[in-house]
Every structure is written in C-alpha cells, then in structure tokens.
Amino acid sequence: MESVISLKNVSKLFYNKKDKKLPEDRRKVWALGGLTLEVNRGEIFGLLGPNGAGKTTAIRCIAGILRPTSGKIFVNGLEVNREQAHKIRRGIGFLSENPGNYENLTLLENLRFFGSFYKLKNLNQRIDDVLEMMGLLNRKNMKAGKLSKGQKQRLAIARTILHDPDILFFDEPTAGLDPVASVKVRNLILRLKRNDRTIFINSHNLEEVQKVCDRVAILDLGKLNRLGTPDELGRQLWDSQEIVFTLREPVSPKIETLLSSLKYIKQYNVKNNQLFIYTEDINETTPEIIKELVKLDANILEVNKTVHSLEDIYLKLMDEESLNIN
Amino acid sequence: MDFQHSWNIYRKDWKTSVKRKEVLGVMIFLPAIMGIGMPILMLIGILVDPTGFLESFGDPDLLKILYNIPPHYNDALAAATIMMKMFVLPMFLFIPVLLPVIISSDSFAGEKERKTMESLLYLPITKTELLIGKVLASFLPSMIISVSIFFVMGIVVNIMFIPHLAGNLLLFGDLTAMLIGLLMSPSWALLNIQIGVIISSRARDLKSAQSIGGALITPVLGIFFIAIFSPTFLNIITVLIISGGLLILWIIFVYIGNRVLDPEKLIVLA
Numbered sequence: 001m002e003s004v005i006s007l008k009n010v011s012k013l014f015y016n017k018k019d020k021k022l023p024e025d026r027r028k029v030w031a032l033g034g035l036t037l038e039v040n041r042g043e044i045f046g047l048l049g050p051n052g053a054g055k056t057t058a059i060r061c062i063a064g065i066l067r068p069t070s071g072k073i074f075v076n077g078l079e080v081n082r083e084q085a086h087k088i089r090r091g092i093g094f095l096s097e098n099p100g101n102y103e104n105l106t107l108l109e110n111l112r113f114f115g116s117f118y119k120l121k122n123l124n125q126r127i128d129d130v131l132e133m134m135g136l137l138n139r140k141n142m143k144a145g146k147l148s149k150g151q152k153q154r155l156a157i158a159r160t161i162l163h164d165p166d167i168l169f170f171d172e173p174t175a176g177l178d179p180v181a182s183v184k185v186r187n188l189i190l191r192l193k194r195n196d197r198t199i200f201i202n203s204h205n206l207e208e209v210q211k212v213c214d215r216v217a218i219l220d221l222g223k224l225n226r227l228g229t230p231d232e233l234g235r236q237l238w239d240s241q242e243i244v245f246t247l248r249e250p251v252s253p254k255i256e257t258l259l260s261s262l263k264y265i266k267q268y269n270v271k272n273n274q275l276f277i278y279t280e281d282i283n284e285t286t287p288e289i290i291k292e293l294v295k296l297d298a299n300i301l302e303v304n305k306t307v308h309s310l311e312d313i314y315l316k317l318m319d320e321e322s323l324n325i326n
Numbered sequence: 327m328d329f330q331h332s333w334n335i336y337r338k339d340w341k342t343s344v345k346r347k348e349v350l351g352v353m354i355f356l357p358a359i360m361g362i363g364m365p366i367l368m369l370i371g372i373l374v375d376p377t378g379f380l381e382s383f384g385d386p387d388l389l390k391i392l393y394n395i396p397p398h399y400n401d402a403l404a405a406a407t408i409m410m411k412m413f414v415l416p417m418f419l420f421i422p423v424l425l426p427v428i429i430s431s432d433s434f435a436g437e438k439e440r441k442t443m444e445s446l447l448y449l450p451i452t453k454t455e456l457l458i459g460k461v462l463a464s465f466l467p468s469m470i471i472s473v474s475i476f477f478v479m480g481i482v483v484n485i486m487f488i489p490h491l492a493g494n495l496l497l498f499g500d501l502t503a504m505l506i507g508l509l510m511s512p513s514w515a516l517l518n519i520q521i522g523v524i525i526s527s528r529a530r531d532l533k534s535a536q537s538i539g540g541a542l543i544t545p546v547l548g549i550f551f552i553a554i555f556s557p558t559f560l561n562i563i564t565v566l567i568i569s570g571g572l573l574i575l576w577i578i579f580v581y582i583g584n585r586v587l588d589p590e591k592l593i594v595l596a
Contacts, residue, residue, distance in 0.1 A: 098444065
C-alpha cells in the first residue's frame with residue numbers, strides 16, 4: 001500500500017498570549033501531542049474524536065495552514081512546509097466545517113473563483129458537471145446566500161471536488177443535509193474512492209463513518225487512541241464476540257455438552273430455544289459451530305452475529321477515557 | 327509568485343464589494359460629491375463674482391502672488407486657479423486615501439467575519455499572492471474612481487471657464503496638479519491600503535479594522551489643512567519629495583506585511 005499522507009510525531013502547541021492572568025501551564029494547550037499515522041492511496045480514512053480532540057488541527061496542519069510545533073508531515077511524498085504547502089494544496093480538495101461560500105456571489109461566480117486557481121482546461125463544463133452532480137445546476141445563477149443550509153453544504157462539496165483532486169478532506173460532509181442528500185454524498189464519496197481518490201473524513205456521524213470508511217483513527221486530547229478497521233477496533237476492545245443461534249426446538253443437553261467441549265467457545269448461555277455463544281473471532285467460528293450443530297440434528301432457524309458498531313467502540317473508548325481522567 | 331492568483335483574488339473581492347450596495351454607494355457618491363459636486367458649486371460662485379471671491383481672502387494682489395498666478399490671468403481665471411489649488415487639489419489627495427479604507431479594512435477582517443477565510447487559505451496560493459490580491463482589490467477601484475473624478479473635474483472646470491481661458495488650461499495645465507493627481511495620491515493610497523490590509527489581517531473583527539483604518543486618514547487631513555492654509559506648500563518639489571517618501575514607506579510596509587501575515591493567526595482568530 002502506498003502511503004499518501006504521513007504524519008510523523010506531529011505536535012501542535014497553542015499558546016494563549018492574551019490572557020496573562022492564567023498560570024503559565026494553563027496558557028499552553030497541546031492540540032496535537034505526537035500524532036503518527038499514515039493514510040494509504042485509495043483509502044477512505046475516518047478521523048474521530050470528541051470536540052477539541054485535535055481533528056481539525058490535524059487537517060489544518062496537513063494543509064500547511066498551521067505549522068506543527070514539532071514533527072513532520074508528508075503528502076504525496078512532499079514535506080508540508082512553508083515553501084511547498086501551496087503546491088501540495090493543488091492536488092487536495094478541502095471541505096471545511098463552515099461551507100465558506102461567498103454569499104453575495106452566484107453559484108457560478110463562486111465556482112469560477114475557486115476553479116480559477118487550478119488552471120482547468122474546460123472550467124465552465126466542469127462547473128456544470130459538479131453542479132449537476134450536487135443537484136444544483138438549476139440554481140447556477142442564484143446567489144449562494146439564497147440557498148438553504150443543505151444546498152450551501154452541497155455547493156461547498158461541489159467546490160471541493162471541482163478540480164478533481166487526488167486527496168479530499170471532508171470535515172463533517174453531511175452536516176445540515178437531509179437524509180436523501182446525505183445518501184447522495186455518501187455515494188459520491190464511494191464513487192470517488194472507486195476512482196482511486198484518497199478521502200479523509202472528519203465526522204461525528206459514526207454511522208456514516210462506519211458505512212464508508214476503510215480505517216478509522218480515534219483521537220483524544222490530540223493523541224491517537226486507536227487506529228484500525230472498525231472490525232479490528234471491535235476485536236481490540238472486546239475479547240469475545242457474540243453469535244445468537246435460534247433453534248426450532250429448545251436447546252437439548254446433548255447440544256450443551258457439545259458446546260462445552262468446543263475449545264474456541266469462551267462462554268455460552270441458553271435461553272429456551274436460543275443459544276448465546278461467545279468466541280474470539282465469529283467469522284472463523286460460526287461455520288464450525290453450524291457444522292457441529294447440524295451433526296447433532298439441530299434445526300437452526302436463524303443465526304445472528306452481534307457486530308460492535310463504531311458507535312459502541314467510540315462510546316466504550318470515551319467511557320474508558322473519562323474513567324481515566326476521573 | 328503567480329500574479330494571476332493575486333488577480334483572481336482582486337476580481338473576487340471587487341465583485342463582492344460592488345454587490346454590496348452600501349459599499350458601492352460610498353465608493354461612487356462620496357468622491358463625486360467631494361471631487362465634483364462641491365467644487366462646481368464653488369466655481370459657479372466664482373463665475374458670478376470672481377473679484378468678490380478674491381477679496382474674501384484679503385488683498386487680491388497678494389493672494390495672486392502667493393499662488394503664483396500669471397499676471398495676464400483675469401480675475402475669473404485667477405480665482406478659479408486659486409480655488410483649484412486651495413480646495414480641489416487637497417481633495418484629490420484626500421479621496422484616494424478615504425476610499426480604500428472601506429475595502430481594505432474588509433479585506434481579511436470581512437473574510438473572518440463571513441467565515442470564508444478558511445476556504446481561501448485552502449487554495450493553492452502563497453501568502454504574498456494573497457496579500458497582493460487584497461491590496462489590488464482596494465487600490466485599483468480607488469484609483470480608477472479618483473483618477474476618473476480628477477479628469478471629469480478637469481474637463482468640467484475647463485468647459486465652465488472657456489470664455490476666460492485664453493489658451494490656458496485649468497488643472498491639466500498645472501504640473502503640480504497633475505503630479506498630485508497621478509503620483510502623490512496613488513502613492514499615499516498605496517501606503518494607506520498596505521497598512522489597512524495589515525491591520526485587517528490582525529484585527530478580530532471588521533469594526534475594529536475599520537476604526538483603526540479610519541484613524542490612518544489623520545495625517546492626510548494634516549496635509550489637507552496645510553495645503554489650504556499654506557499656498558506654497560504643495561509645489562513640484564514638495565510633491566515629488568512626499569511621493570518618493572510615501573513610496574519608500576510603502577515598500578517597507580510590503581516587507582512588514584509579508585512578515586506579519588500569518589495564516590495561522592488568520593485562522594485561529596477567525
């Protein structure tokens with residue numbers, strides 16, 4: 001896998017110069033504290049964390065707007081520094097938390113302005129294409145300020161993808177969008193991934209992140225708390241996973257004896273015709289258990305795997321963190 | 327350095343400014359009243375009673391000597407020339423400095439207030455390109471308006487005084503006036519804009535940027551009153567010296583601007 005974004009031990013200190021009454025240690029805020037991570041080409045990478053975790057600071061450092069206090073950042077092999085930051089930004093699309101559109105300019109004027117920095121061959125055609133993609137073509141000559149909140153967000157997304165960048169940063173991409181528009185944006189993100197684009201998503205919408213992201217990093221107080229696929233994170237946090245078998249008949253003692261003998265089963269519970277089985281890796285053990293049950297002539301009506309959602313993972317991590325703080 | 331990037335910033339800023347009616351109104355009507363309306367009213371008064379105008383300042387002959395009026399000028403032409411030097415020329419010093427305050431104070435503070443600063447900083451531009459674009463956005467419109475008004479006023483005054491001109495030209499025939507209109511005013515405007523843009527980049531909001539930017543006009547007001555009360559103050563030499571000094575100061579502030587413009591501060595304060 002080729003890494004396109006690489007953060008090496010990146011720290012960012014904000015120093016409050018104005019409030020001189022604050023004690024020295026409280027005037028220093030570490031927004032990032034030695035963050036190291038790599039994002040691969042063609043990957044959708046989710047950055048999660050509570051407010052103030054350092055997600056936006058990380059994106060701003062990658063864009064070269066904020067200078068890290070220490071550490072190095074590389075994008076497409078180029079080090080992000082004062083001399084190269086603007087060159088690196090040519091191949092990146094940024095969607096910031098605020099839509100950032102010019103409200104008294106029309107949609108066309110907004111996109112012409114932003115597109116004019118990328119030397120696009122057929123800018124007008126490209127503007128029509130992205131407006132069409134975002135369902136805004138019929139509002140092309142309307143002032144951006146007259147759009148609804150969701151439409152403003154869609155215009156901002158159109159601006160972000162206008163120059164067809166290799167790397168995209170989406171900060172809360174579906175904020176303010178209705179469910180239909182949210183699905184469209186999700187599909188757009190997945191389509192961009194199919195075209196080998198690398199996408200970095202910063203979001204509080206865990207369901208959305210789970211649906212689109214290949215890997216996620218969870219930040220807390222500027223530090224990397226967890227990194228991996230949602231499945232990997234689930235396995236890191238829970239030592240066993242649950243499978244529920246529903247049988248036609250109540251669970252027989254024969255079946256219970258079998259379950260006790262299977263070494264990969266950590267624990268099981270029986271409730272009438274339902275079996276609750278806990279194993280380390282449900283993907284590997286489920287077919288095995290089914291085979292064994294069929295051998296004992298058990299009539300299996302239903303098998304349900306309990307997969308820990310990203311929300312479960314996130315909440316568990318945040319709970320642990322608050323316990324650590326307390 | 328890609329000048330096209332600065333030009334794109336300028337065009338966007340100008341477009342957003344002209345779409346704000348209050349800005350466009352101030353940019354056009356204020357200089358039109360100050361540079362054309364008020365002088366025309368005074369010139370009408372001169373045409374009606376030129377001798378009265380000259381006598382209102384005391385000894386007319388002394389006044390003509392002080393303002394270096396050629397002896398063959400009749401009273402109307404002499405009074406119009408004095409009036410140009412006394413009120414109109416300082417006005418053309420004042421207008422190009424006053425106008426950019428409206429746009430330059432908005433340059434960065436307005437972007438912060440309207441929450442567009444971040445999308446601007448994510449563009450593939452250098453801070454120098456951004457700074458130049460912002461300076462151009464204030465300088466070009468102000469100069470176009472000021473120079474247009476200067477020429478409109480020149481044409482109007484010459485038409486009004488056709489019967490008295492006798493081969494002479496008012497305003498356009500005066501090298502000092504031309505230097506003030508085309509060199510000193512732009513230099514002053516440039517310096518003022520440069521400082522205004524720097525202030526705007528450091529200000530927390532538009533109001534504070536405007537009030538600090540407005541205070542920058544004070545030295546110009548000083549020159550304005552010196553010019554009114556000291557007839558010989560604005561001559562070719564003083565105009566050249568002041569213009570040169572202003573341009574040197576502008577170059578110093580370009581350097582300072584580049585040093586102090588910090589995207590980090592723009593975004594953190596936004």
